[in-house]
Amino acid sequence: MRNYLRGALAIYAKDIRLEARTKETISAVLAFAIIIAFIFGFAFDPSPAIVAVVGPGIVWVAYVFTGILGMNRTFALERDRGTLDGLLLAPVSRESVYAGKLVSTATIMLVVEAALFPVFLVLFDLNLFNVWFGLVALAATIGFATVGTLFSAIAAHTRAREVLLPLLFLPIVLPVIIGAVSGTDAAIAGDGWDSVGKWLQFIVAFDAVFLVLSSWAFDFVLEE
């Protein structure tokens, strides 16, 4: 257990240090997210009455798309630099590699999501500074990263690469997207635990099931 945590932590620290030095993923993904938000302003009439209806949808479409873009790089970078073999040869278990990658992916996604709060506030007058929304976003992002980390390991090894990840990822995380949009709807409307709690519990249950399943399946995915 200690080795597991230490290995996971080392890989997490490596990924975060790499990102902190290059800022490659965060800057590219954030720019993409801002463009999506900007385009949405023209995709429909951004008046307050309409934003109240479609606001949660915009937020989550932007988050999911940027998440996919970021997750595609999780293993593609390792593969391109030839460091994936090193990672697999490192004296840590596959579960540690998975856990480290999962947490670093989730961290980067959360940073981008938080950075988008002011963008949504300015462009759509959509106030996401809300404890309940924060919890929904945290739970949903962990769910995305859980499934996405596993599938990005598959996608990085295929010829299809970037195309394959969303194809595999989106149908599986559909429940999280439904839960996140509905939970956000309730949170923005000012509801508390009574209506947000149901979705929050639902997303956490999803996270738990797929966390166990992905840790188990990761070994099969990376096997040569």
Added chain:
Amino acid sequence: MASAAGPRSRAMGLGGRQLLLGVAALVFMIDLVLIFGYAPTASEALGVQVQRIFYFHVPSAIVGMISFGVSAFGSVMYLIKRTRKWDRLAWASAEAGTIIFTVAIATGAIWAKPVWQTWWVWDANGTLTFMLWLVFIGYLITRAYAPTVDRGARWAAVVAIFGAAAVPFVYMAADWWAGLHTERVTGPGASGSLESEMFYTLIFSLVTFGFLFAVLVAERSAQRSIEEQIETLRREVT
């Protein structure tokens, strides 16, 4: 040289497959007679024939779900046992299931239009069918893009197992979501009980689609088995 083909294939023999195909063809013909001759007209308001697509839609949706179950089960067994037999079952089941789900979705849209005045009803069953259809497509594309058959088999197995694990979540989320968002649209024939002739026809159609699925899976598995034998022989020659 027969021994050079490696371990004996477990796939169904040619005779068995031909018999299965013959029975399936016969059952299908009887089913068509039942659907268009025996089953009574459900609702005069809808016209005589429209409702009969129900005998294609419901069985194909159910058999599609079964095919997903078979594919996920075959995937689990493959990851545990690592024998080609289970992977062939999971693969063939995914291919047959994709076709059968396509039938279910297409007939569902044709059925929904006269009954609910809309092509698509965003309910839990429809959402789940559509989601599993997408997972199957992802499954087949993963295999197509994999560098080797073995890696493709393992990755696809993971995809199928993940799809199966997501089923209860998708169903629950879609059900809650539908409760919040869609107003139940009602139209002619939206409700109504099944007469016994209709019920028997439905059950027979279900069996028919079961046969269709079995034929497709048996043929595809046998084909794959032969392909693998050819591959083994070729490797021995070169």
